[in-house]
Amino acid sequence: MDGTADSREGMLSRMALNDNKAGMEGLDRDKINNIILEASKGSRFYVNEVKKEQQVNERIGKMMRHKAKLTEQQIQKAQLSAELEMGRELGRVIVHVDMDAFYAAVEMRDCPELKDKPMAVGSMSMLSTSNYHARRYGVRAAMPGFIAKKLCPNLVIVPLNFDKYTAVSEQVREVFAAYDPHFLPMSLDEAYLDITEHLHERQHWPESMRSYKSCDNEVPVETDNLSPVLFEDSPSSSPSLPGSDGKVEVFGTSPEEAVREMRFRIEQKTSLTASAGIAPNMMLAKVCSDKNKPNGQYSILPERQAVMDFIRDLPVRKVSGIGKVTEKMLAALDIFTCAQLGQQMRVLSLLFSETSWHHFLQISLGLGSTRIERCVTLPALSIRVTEPLPLSEM
DNA sequence: ATACATACC
């Protein structure tokens, strides 16, 4: 039953270019996918992917047979504990910050030759990331370098400089810590922050504490010869001071302005750009940080309606934790967006494990964690300290 | 309890 055309289609869901992420809009997908398939065919990797693909199809088949046996009565009496909505928490301001094409951006910064070339960081076997120029060719993270070279023969591949990325990451984290000392790093280039407390304090800050010189790194501009009155009428422009060299930017007190300021400070300090998402919980903030990438930010206002409007047409695949397998299983049930996920929750509760459908339900309601993990950054060394582990885990 | 699968960067 598995014709050649079918298995090719199947493989595409697994191996093909994933243009889900930023910088991949409007590419010639067919051409790119053919090159990827040609280069992969017959390899150990390919054979393994075919096997896994069959397993997924089997799992979907099992699910569909299970679904066919469900009666309307069973579906209607499925209970979805309605208390979740009551527990919705909109009072926290959660930010997800993500450096743009981090490793590639560091290498480009340190080697101007690379600036206008398609380049990627990694090896012939595996790329860690690519710059936006290379992405126009379909070259992206987690792609083997030799395939990337077929897609883009002029691609420059720079080997990993892990120590360098770690050092830059430390600089970025110093900025994060100014907005949330308990921030949660997810990798060298991204982190979650809870800036609720920062924003409270920020309301009472004079403009001088929110003013930054473009040329000067690190600290707010000197307060002495800087009268706040000077900025009264032009909060969004960059007023230049008489008698002062260099532009000064004043940031406001809103969440958006605080995050703009944080990104500005990161760029001043590292010459690298970051993107950010602002939302009432981690799940939404993560999705938002991808929305205006690179060098942008997006926020969801802390209102139920704003959250639901944002969620409605959001493809489930955009949500962290929904990967290609889950996407394909949901697609088999005609679920592509979060709204569709919500509409089918009763069926899902009968087809998936409790942990899985609880997760789906949370997503469909736009809910997510509102507390960043407990973890403290020591000012001097930026060493993360967690609560003592049980002896068994040490 | 263990192995395997999914997902993330």
Next chain:
DNA sequence: AACTGGTATGTAT
């Protein structure tokens, strides 16, 4: 010639 490596969590047996 060549498809990461580490961690966390979920699923199947």
